[in-house]
Amino acid sequence: MFVADIKRVVEQVSRDKGIDREVLIRALEEALKSAARKKFGSKIDIEVQYSEETGEIEVFQFKDVVEVVEDPTLEVTLEEGRELDAECEIGDSLGTKMDTSTFGRIAAQSAKQVIIQKMKDAEKDAVYANFIDRKGEIINGIVQRMDRGDIIVNLGHTEGVLPVREQVPREGYRRGDRIRAYILDVLHESRGPQIILSRAHPEFLILLFKTEVPEISEGIVSIMGAAREPGVRAKIAVSSNNSDIDPVGACVGMKGSRVQNVVQELRGEKIDIIPWHVDAAKYVCNALAPAEISRVIIDETNRAMEVIVPDDFLSIAIGKRGQNVRLASRLTGWHLDVQSETKYNETMRSGYESIVALPGVGVSLADALYEKGFFSTEEISIASVEDLMQVRDMTAEAAQELIDVARQAILEAEAEAEAEALAEAEGEIDEEEPERAEAENDEAVAVPEGDPETAEDAVPEEGASEAKTDAAVSETPPTNGEDAEADHETLQ
Secondary structure, eight states: OOHHHHHHHHHHHHHHHOOOHHHHHHHHHHHHHHHHHHHHOTTOOEEEEEOTTTOOEEEEEEEEEESSOSOTTTEEEHHHHHHHOTTOOTTOEEEEEOOGGGSOHHHHHHHHHHHHHHHHHHHHHHHHHHHHTTTTSEEEEEEEEEETTEEEEEOSSSEEEEOGGGSOTTOOOOTTOEEEEEEEEEEEETTEEEEEEESSSHHHHHHHHHHHOHHHHTTSEEEEEEEEETTTEEEEEEEESSTTSOHHHHHHOGGGHHHHHHHHHTTSOEEEEEEOOSSHHHHHHHHTTTSOOOEEEEETTTTEEEEEEOGGGHHHHHOGGGHHHHHHHHHHTOEEEEEEHHHHHHHHHHHHHHHHTSTTOOHHHHHHHHHTTOOSHHHHHTOOHHHHTTSTTOOHHHHHHHHHHHHHHHHHHHHHHHHHHHHHHHHHHHHHHHHHHHHHHHHHHOOOSOOHHHHHHHSOOTTHHHHHHHHHHHTSOOOHHHHHHHHHHHHO
16 A cells, blocks of 8 residues: 555545544554455454554454464464464464455445545544534534524534524524524534524623623623523623722723624614622612612512512513513513502502401501511411411410411402302393394394385284284184084085
8 A cells, every 4th residue: 555645645634624643543444454354254363553653554464373274264384384483383373464455346345435434423523522612602604504494504614503493583694694603502413413503592692792891801890690582682780890890881882882793793682781789679670770669579488579660660660561571580580570559559458458357357456467568368368377476466376366267258258259250150141141032033033135025014013913813813723513513504
């Protein structure tokens, strides 16, 4: 074999495909082994070696020195062995160099297939090893084609897939367009590594700001969280470890230059940059900006907040189709329930009245319960005795009795509500029955369109029903006695 050609091919393929030279050399060795076994049989004991110094690939066949040869492909006599090595003894293994040019066309074809397959596997492994470390980065590519809504992106040595679910709505791309995306995942599949891209992930927004804002790269400004509705609006929370640097101003930039670059990359997606706060209530108030917040009620157990806003700011706090409060909830990690002051006051008043209406509960006890955070009968019914014991002058027996009374009141209220709903349903049925009967009568009286005279005759006149009745009576068939009298008159 030509040494120069082997060296050149190995180096060129290693450079072009990004495959390690050791992998290529092992592939050549396996190919030559396969070719030799194809030519001389699978029992043959061979060894392939590649010399780094000379660049030559040598194939050796090994045979054991024995007294009596049983298998010529694996054994050799002592006399034949001493012709190769004068010092050999029984039990030694002698290797002879094989001429690879005698392997033949079929063996060469087999070697070719082995090399091709090994190179494909090595190329897949190289691509996977290259991109698995880049997971979570932003990458640039060129749109190559569309596949059932997914965008196939050319990334150089391989292709990436931008699924429909990770695309921004109303973004359109054509073949040859440059695209920037976030490496969401790298999958090692049998057909090759699959690189999943995303433009809708919140991390894509965070990395864009890291690219545009030097203070984030330097560690002065930190991004504490981000929430997106891709293509429409996003919220991002930032903080600074330097009191002299405003984190919001650093992200906005001079005349909004920094944030505008991010907005242009996201094709006009609106971005709200809010200051992060260690206090959860203050953080939620910042996230709901520009709405003003009147009061925040925190439920640590369920990680929920009830946010009370002025009536004029209710629509602003909720946002278009609930967009503002939904993004604020994702950003802060709290379940948010936004209510207006009017509705909140009505709820508080009705809850207070339900407590006062309980048997044995006066105004003073209702005020004491109200001070300890029991604002309705429902809250008392689900409370424990220990919770009610915090109310002044409350004993364990009184607390248990109050809980039982509250639960009984709720059961009665539910039964009354069910009865009212059932009565309303029956009333609707009673109203529908006369309408249905009237409709049936109208259908019975209705006359098909046609001769006007027929229609006029069909309209009943005054007293017509009585005449019809008389006619019906007169037309009744006579009885047997009446028949006899009629026959007698006829004979006369």
